[in-house]
Amino acid sequence: MDDSIPPADARDAGEHPADIADRLQSMPAPDAAVALRDLPREAAARTLAEMDRDAAAAAAGTLPAVDAAALLTDMPHDEAADIAARLAPDLRTQVLAHFGTSDAARVADLMRYPGDSAGGIMQDRFIALPADATLGNCQERLRQWSEEDLPSASYLYVVDADRRLLGVVPIRDLVFRKPDRLVREVMNPTVRSVTVDDDRETVARLFAQYHYLALPVLDREKRLAGIVEARQVIGIVQDEATEDMQLMVGLSGEERTFTPWRRSLVPRLSWLLVNLATTFLAAAVVGLFEETIAKWTVLAVFLPVVAGQGGNAGLQTLTVIIRGMALGELQGRAAWSALGKETVLGLLNGLAIGLVVGLAGWWWKGSFILGAVVAVAMLFNMLAAAVSGVVIPAALRMAKIDPALASSIFLTTVTDVAGFFFFLGLAALVMRFL
Secondary structure (H helix, E strand, O other): OOOOOOOOOOOOOOOOHHHHHHHHOOOOHHHHHHHHHHOOHHHHHHHHHHOOHHHHHHHHHOOOHHHHHHHHOOOOHHHHHHHHOOOOHHHHHHHHHOOOHHHHHHHHHHOOOOOOEHHHHOEOOOOEEEOOOEHHHHHHHHHOOOHHHOOOOOEEEEEOOOOEEEEEEEHHHHHHOOOOOEHHHHOEOOOOOEEOOOEHHHHHHHHHHHOOOEEEEEOOOOEEEEEEEHHHHHHHHHHHHHHHHHHHOOOOOOOOOOOOHHHHHHHHHHHHHHHHHHHHHHHHHHHOOHHHOOHHHHHHHHHHHHHHHHHHHHHHHHHHHHHHHHOOOOOOOHHHHHHHHHHHHHHHHHHHHHHHHHHHHHHHHOOHHHHHHHHHHHHHHHHHHHHHHHHHHHHHHHOOOOHHHHHHHHHHHHHHHHHHHHHHHHHHHHHHHO
16 A cells, blocks of 8 residues: 555654644644644544544545545554545545455444444454463463554453354453463353444443443354443443433534534524424414504514524524533634534524525515514524524633533523514614615
8 A cells, every 4th residue: 555644753743642633623624634644644543533533534535545544544443434434435435445455344344333333333353262272372372462453451252163252251360370271261151242233322331330341242143243342431421412412402413513514504404494383383372362463563473483493593502512612622713613613504594594484474474574574583593592602601611600501591591682682673673664
């Protein structure tokens, strides 16, 4: 393979890959790719592995296939598979073509499993010992392994000739037992495992309940396919909590602070349109009393629509921003990037929702002016909600107040007041001049 990215040398970049990753994933993908190319190859691979998977795939996707392959081949197969699975199909094929035959097959095998399954999160670095080997022979075999191939967990798994799991041997037993003992004589035959199709939430619950360092993963033929380590479960629990929190407010469950706005638009807009339908129910109830109200007091019918939709949009922004703060993603200039993204989403969602509600107001009440007032007020309130969803938690954090504790209260106040002000203020101007 022609490695265009230079190999790592003895120089120390002086910064941990995780810190570099935090900075790179807040950049546009082409800029992050340039920064990766400026790093020694080993450091670039470690940095790419530390990045958010979507951001890492976006950066790798802007590199030539040979350069992306050079980085991915320096990563563990499970991490390379996570990133490769997010590449465009044509580019993924080109990247894998630059892998060695064995590495390409192992990465492709890991990509077969859904990302939310045990197979999708497992790693293929584990130590499997034959049951009838002596401990001395196994010690000699382990000495021949390279350091990068050794798993960090302290379990050795015992398998038969068909790689079916028979038991587990803690590494201390391998070291301190007599070398002429057989593996099957010292192994613990009671070993809990999961299958490649088990949900990752099931895996997380097993770790929480039994406090394992690692769990073996069996394929559909009950053969040992990989392991999941305890350190991976931290990310699983974090991702599941984020997903549950986002789903509560209508996000996709996969959006992150620096997800491109094009990918964020559709899930958010879809939920906002659903909420638009529910707010029209409240408006319809007020509309039952329309005949007792003077002509332009019909504006009261649309007040909950404007204010309610602003609140829903603001809570979506708030959820993403608070999560980003909790994970330390919003540092320095990154906060301004997040504000820019949310402003774009607020503008586009405001235009779309404003158009829908404006046309509905025109069709429902037969007044083009009323529809235009509602549409413009909706656009302004959605923009206010987006900006408030970033600014309010940032201001609370500066004031040493937990953003998750009080942000929603302030946000609801802003969107209600702003919604009423924009709507009724625009209506007052129209009535004055028309």
